[in-house]
Every structure is written in structure tokens, then in C-alpha cells.
Amino acid sequence: MDNKIKEANFVSAVIYIHNNEREITPFLEWLDTQLDLNFEKYEIICVDDGSMDASEEAVRAYGKNRAKEAVSLLHMSYFQGLEVAMNAGVDLAIGDFVFEFDTVCMDYKTELLMQVYRRSLEGFDIVSASAMRKNKWTSNLFYRVFNHFSKTQYKIQNETFRILSRRAINRVHSLSKTIPYRKVLYANCGLLADCISYTPSQKLERSFSDEQAKMRRTLAVDSLVLFTNIGYKAAVTMTGVMMVATLAAAIYAVAVFALGNPIQGWTTTILFLAVSFFGLFSILTIIIKYLSLILQLVFKKQKYSFSSIEKITK
Structure with missing residues (x-):
């Protein structure tokens, strides 16, 4: 029973x-x-x-x-x-x-x-x-x-x-x-x-x-x-910050060159460093994006996904 x-x-x-x-x-x-x-x-x-x-x-x-x-x-x-x-x-x-x-x-x-x-x-x-x-x-x-x-x-x-x-x-x-x-x-x-x-x-x-x-x-x-995409988000944010910093450094360097009396080579050095840091963070962003895609293919992606199967006829 x-x-x-x-x-x-x-x-x-x-x-x-x-x-x-x-x-x-x-x-x-x-x-x-x-x-x-x-x-x-x-x-x-x-x-x-x-x-x-x-x-x-x-x-x-x-x-x-x-x-x-x-x-x-x-x-x-x-x-x-x-x-x-x-x-x-x-x-x-x-x-x-x-x-x-x-x-x-x-x-x-x-x-x-x-x-x-x-x-x-x-x-x-x-x-x-x-x-x-x-x-x-x-x-x-x-x-x-x-x-x-x-x-x-x-x-x-x-x-x-x-x-x-x-x-x-x-x-x-x-x-x-x-x-x-x-x-x-x-x-x-x-x-x-x-x-x-x-x-x-x-x-x-x-x-x-x-x-x-x-x-x-x-x-x-x-x-x-x-x-998660926290690494990619952080890299994109840092790239944006570096872009703003690069633009500000470039404007400052040009203003000092035009209005002041800078040390020889100073303007060129500042501009080179600013552009280099921006390029570095841009490359890192691209690399992190590729890595995130690889991780998705390995851990997250599947050929297809379904939640249930409903049998209409017996």
C-alpha cells in the first residue's frame, strides 16, 4: 500500500x-x-x-x-x-x-x-x-x-x-x-x-x-x-577617459606652444605620450572584446535553446 x-x-x-x-x-x-x-x-x-x-x-x-x-x-x-x-x-x-x-x-x-x-x-x-x-x-x-x-x-x-x-x-x-x-x-x-x-x-x-x-x-x-562583461566595460570606460585626457593634453600642449615658451621637444613628447596611451587602451579594449567572445563560445553558447516540449497528441 x-x-x-x-x-x-x-x-x-x-x-x-x-x-x-x-x-x-x-x-x-x-x-x-x-x-x-x-x-x-x-x-x-x-x-x-x-x-x-x-x-x-x-x-x-x-x-x-x-x-x-x-x-x-x-x-x-x-x-x-x-x-x-x-x-x-x-x-x-x-x-x-x-x-x-x-x-x-x-x-x-x-x-x-x-x-x-x-x-x-x-x-x-x-x-x-x-x-x-x-x-x-x-x-x-x-x-x-x-x-x-x-x-x-x-x-x-x-x-x-x-x-x-x-x-x-x-x-x-x-x-x-x-x-x-x-x-x-x-x-x-x-x-x-x-x-x-x-x-x-x-x-x-x-x-x-x-x-x-x-x-x-x-x-x-x-x-x-x-x-560577465565587467572587464570589457572597464576597458571601454578607461578608453573613453584616455580619449578625453588625450584631447585635453593635446589642446594644452598646443596652447603652451602657441602662447608660451615651452622647452624644446616638450610639446611633441606630450602629444606622443597622450596618443600612445590612447592607442594602448584601444588595443586592450579590442583584445578584451575578442577574449569575451571566445569565453562566450566556450561557456555560454549552444546551437539552439528551448525551454520545454509540448506533446499535442498522445
Whole structure:
């Protein structure tokens, strides 16, 4: 009787772990129970990203003694960061739908898990859950700058977890052989996406190791370079400033030559330097434009993009 009310879709849950020995067991217990209650078949994939504590032992103990369905433990060779580790876990997943848990710290109610899943059944290939809380100013600044200078279909923001359809995973992999920042490609893959906002049930104090903090900063800078036109905009702005400065220097040099008694060669030198700097910034602008086009071809462009397929006849 219970099997009839369970979802027939096979789901995978990919969990990122880095020094989470205290949180991973209760999280696995909660997730395993909820998936067992709602799905006929599922799998749980734990990706250990170079943990230095007993996280692996905790996952292994739960999987052997208490797990209701298959639990896999993926060992990264060394610490490689959230994005790379989660890409490895998603590549291993075989589910029709894949949950991505970037953290095992929970500040949401149990029902949100199935709420996100059911939303995906309404035609959304990517559905995320985002907490309505005050984020750090650095995170707010990054998302504000990124969303302003990027041309993604959807705005990106802090997310707690998400679900992807198999079609979304295939689409993202067709966009790029490497996935440097999942959220950006998800927002730009052309498929329908949605975000469910929730009020946190508790306040979480998330701390990051030095390795994680460094990786997050690097990811932020790389994402701004790869997926926005902020570099090109800056180059164009500097070229415009140099154009104005060149014109002003030229007028000043000519005025001094005509009205004053300049040192021999001074006017020529000033004019040469002004024109040279203007030419240099113009060349840099052209180079940055070409680089941005190459990046778009590598990470953003696809042959075509569609959001859904509607079957009119059965």
C-alpha cells in the first residue's frame, strides 16, 4: 500500500562534505528517512572533499548499519572546492532527478524537500530553495555586481539546495565540458527554472576553512571574468577617459606652444605620450572584446535553446 503512494521517479541526492563529522549523520538520517517515505527508489551520494576529520567514517558507519537504500561515498583526491566536488557527484548520479545539497547545515522545514520536488514536476527543470535572510555584505556585493553585468536568463542568489531534471543536467553538460560555476550555467541553460524562498527555521553560523574561503574568493573573481562583461566595460570606460585626457593634453600642449615658451621637444613628447596611451587602451579594449567572445563560445553558447516540449497528441 505504501509503495503506491510513493513517487516512481528515481532520484539521486548528492551531498557535499568537508569537515562535517558532527552534522553529517543527523543530516543523512533525515534525508534517508524522507526519501524512503516519498520515493520507491533512490540513491545518496556523499562527496568528501578532502575532509581532515572523521566525516568519512561517519558516512561509512551510517551506510553500513542504518541506510535504507544505497549510499555511496566519493573520495576526492584532495581538496578541490565545492564546484568541482559537486560536479563529480552529479556525474556519478543516475537519477531521473538529482538533488544537490551544497551544505548539510539545515535551516529549513522538512516539507520544503518535497515542495521543491513537486515544483519541478510542474515543468521546471531547475528548482532551488533560497533562505530569506540577511547575507554578508560581500555576498550581496558579488551578486549585485554579477547580476548587473551578466546576461543570464535568471538572476543568481544564495541557494541552500536545488533539484535538477536529467534534461537540465544533459543541457548543462552540452554547454561546457567544464563547469566552473554551476549556478550560472543553470541560470543560462535556457530551461525553465524557479526558486522557492523560505523563512529560516533557525539561525545558522556557517564558518569556512581557510581553504574554502580562498576557493570562494577565487570562484567569485573567476565568475566575474568568465560570465560577465565587467572587464570589457572597464576597458571601454578607461578608453573613453584616455580619449578625453588625450584631447585635453593635446589642446594644452598646443596652447603652451602657441602662447608660451615651452622647452624644446616638450610639446611633441606630450602629444606622443597622450596618443600612445590612447592607442594602448584601444588595443586592450579590442583584445578584451575578442577574449569575451571566445569565453562566450566556450561557456555560454549552444546551437539552439528551448525551454520545454509540448506533446499535442498522445
